[in-house]
Amino acid sequence: MAGFHHGLCKKRKTMWIAWWVLGMVLPAPAQQAASFHNSSLSVSIRPTDGVYEIRSQSLKETVLEARVAAEIDHRWVHSTDYPHHPVAESAFTDPLGAGHRIAVAFS
DSSP, rough: OTOOOTTOOOOOEEEEEEEEEEEOOOOOOSSSSSSEEEEEEEEEOTTTTOOOEETTTSSSSSEEEOOOEEEETTTEEGGSSSSSOOOEEEEEEEETEEEEEEEEEOO
């Protein structure tokens, strides 16, 4: 994952994941899944365990449900290994245009 480097503190490791989309964005109320979508897909991040879901607007079921993981010191560390999953949302602009970013910290 981008942003990880070898010199992570062994006592407290924080993983960040950022998502963005160029389309319509819905704000996430407290204690509900942070989400955003465009005309075809939606992505939501559950605050209870940090698991993200990708859904198609045309399908009833979830297309993909996954947790985030990183290999640190030859050991896989999963987002569900951490008790807290605070979410930060922000707007951004890059060469492709404006969008919305959702960052989740696992601590």
